[in-house]
């Protein structure tokens with residue numbers, strides 16, 4: 001489990017979330033970008049967050065070496081299912097995707113997409129988490145939904 005302090009909250013990311021990103025990282029030249037939703041719970045009192053679930057690429061998504069486009073419907077259906085199965089305790093908390101670079105940086109397109117999600121996502125959280133899985137390292141960014149500021153909060157190697 002990784003714990004990240006951001007503003008007044010603690011964001012915890014469970015191992016299985018990092019694991020799925022690690023498994024889908026683009027460590028061979030033919031690998032395409034993958035991605036999906038980050039799903040978890042916001043604790044009522046502290047507003048702390050636990051990321052414990054995810055969606056992964058669905059057949060409707062677009063995947064190429066340098067691009068992943070997530071379609072809404074299939075991922076939303078999965079989210080809905082997970083929400084019901086968890087007795088309505090989990091929700092949408094952000095996005096993950098992979099990059100074919102050792103140490104990942106967000107692209108201008110990523111930044112644009114993330115800002116749009118901060119504005120338009122219908123979720124109970126005040127912030128969204130964005131993970132990019134590079135080949136050696138993954139990065140975690142947090143976006144504040146109030147002012148749309150996005151900052152890097154963590155970079156780490158897999159298996160640590």
Ligand SMILES: [Zn+2]
Pocket residue numbers: 097098099106107110132
């Ligand atoms: Zn990207």
